[in-house]
Amino acid sequence: MLRLTWVQPEDLIGHELHQAAQDGRESDTIAARWHAAGGPPAPLRAGASPTPASPYLRALATDLLDELADLPGELANHEPTELASVMTRCPDWPARQPDPPAAGDGSTPTAAPEASEAPGASPAVAVPRLEAAWLGRAVGCLLGKPVEKLPLRGIRALAKATGNWPLHTWFTARGLPAELTAAYPWNRRSASTSLAENIDGMPEDDDLNYPLLNLLLLQRHGRGFTTADVARLWLEELPAGRTFTAERVAYRNLLAGVEPPHTAHHHNPFREWIGALIRADVHGWTNPGDPAAAAAQAHRDATLTHTANGVYAAMFTAATVAEAATGRSDIHACLRTGLTVVPPASRLAKAVHHAVRLAHSTVDFEKVVDVLHTTYGDYHWVHALPNTALIAAALTHADGDFTGSVCRAVSGGWDTDSNGATAGSVAGLLAGAPDALPERWTTPLKNRLATSLTDFNGIGFDTLAQLTHRETRHP
Structure with a gap:
């Protein structure tokens, strides 16, 4: 059956x-x-x-x-989904930057370094910074793939048994005691492509498929896309078998004739899980210095599949990434910017604030993780709330350092590949260029990404950076 x-x-x-x-x-x-x-x-x-x-x-x-x-919820007033209602609950909602001049209006878009931008202007983002972001997202995702779905104790045991704790490089099965392999088996779909001994380019993963889809979305519809445009693109380009949790339910709803945004509500118990968050990076990458625009784009994307905290996680990520893309802020300012687009009374905002305070005040990151798991352990391991909190804690505790950020995000458990991917994207932007990332992370990727999406299979991260850069230059 x-x-x-x-x-x-x-x-x-x-x-x-x-x-x-x-x-x-x-x-x-x-x-x-x-x-x-x-x-x-x-x-x-x-x-x-x-x-x-x-x-x-x-x-x-x-x-x-x-x-x-049909049951009413007591938190609905504090956690709305509609963008206008979200904005009214965010007292520090960022000012929207003017769109850059369109080609043909007498102005020539430029790819000048960020430092040359006028103070207060929405800065350009250089191609190398975008390449570092794509690479960072891939590295973090790949690092987390073999231990996805494993309990925290299993991740720690596997890493410690191979001398990789605190986590600082790829997981490996070499030298691993048989009893640990039996107790904590690697993720069966990923083990053949994501351990140190067998990495050969970046394998397919939904954490990279969705950024590719959103790049395609901007190419076809521009930054004024609608949620219906997202839905049509998915039906045209995204294989149903490559969707999971909220995305799979929404896809099924579309095929059953349910219209967005009802696709996020109808028989969709995963609507506050992490799926919208992993789709948010492109919205930030293409709106450097404009977190309001990035958050608004992420909202239109997210509401196909998610509500409330699931949507906030995407908006928070997009706004954080938009600030990181400027190259002018440290990680702490970026995270503060991300929080400006999340209702302060929401559970997600409270969890992120808690995680950031904890990371600032606790030297040992294992203790940070233990507290987060105790506090938010009642949530599913794919829920947006604990995972967003862990990402914020990892970035804060590592002070934005690339290796520290991705390793802390993955070592904290829960949705390891998604958390590593988002942390890697932000930390890659802060690093600023591919050669600022350690070679042990980037060399195994071989500048090659596998995907089932049309025309992207085998594409290089340098090419993706160029394509993404084009979408930052047009209103």
Whole structure:
């Protein structure tokens, strides 16, 4: 029997019950009905429960998902999704920078170094800085791939057993005791392409597919794209099997005729998970010095699949990246900029503030991670809230250093490849150029990225930087 992951009602209901408890909906009666009927809890790490549900349970799960959707949530007022409502709750929302002049209006766009920009202007971003960002995203993702889905204790045990703790280089199976291999098996989809002994270019991953898609989005529709444009692009270019969690549910909803932004709501318990965050970098890369524009673009992208904190995570990331792309701010200023586009009363803002304070005050990053896991351990390992907090803590604790940032982000567990990718993108921007990144990270990538997306398979990071740069020069 074909077992589809992330879309079957009997697998969604447990996650929706968990989501309801987190956003203040009174769902105890519905939960009791589900469990009394023999309904299983949500799968802990996989996208599908181990055994198929009966037709009765599947029908019941569908009905209960509809009932849960109608329950009011006590946090809705503090955590809106509509952009206008988000902006009114952000007292320090950044001023929007004017668009750069369009070609043909008498002005010639320039790729001059950032330092030559006039004070207060929205600065250009140099091609080498964008290449470092693409490389950084790939490095961080690849570092986290083999340990994705492993518990924190497993990540630490594997690294320590091979002399790689604190984490400072690629994971390896060489010299690993057999009992550890059995106790903490590498991610089966990634082990053959992401360990030190077998890396040969950057393998395909959704953490790179989505930036490629958003680059294609800007090429086709410009920065005025709509959420419907995002949806059409996905249906045209993104294989359904390359989607997961909220993105897979939204994709299914589109095929069922559900229109955006309802695609983010309908039977989608993953709407506050990390998927929108991993799509946000391009919006920041192409709006250097304009975090408001970056956040607005990220919002239009994110609302195809996400709501509330899932959307804020994308906006926070885009705004942080937009400030980092200028080359004029340190990591701490970049993170403060990111927080200006997140409602201060939201759970995401509070978690990021907590993580940053913790990273500033704690010397040992293992202790930072332990506190974060204790505080936010009730959230799913793919949820945006704990992962965004960990990314902010890693960048803060490493003071923006590239190796320190990606290694801390991955060593902190949860969604390791996504966290490493975002930390690597930001730290790569701060580094400023590919040759500022250690060769042990960049050489194995061989300037080659694999993907199932049209016309991008095998593309080099230098070419991606050039293509991205073009999209920063047009309104």
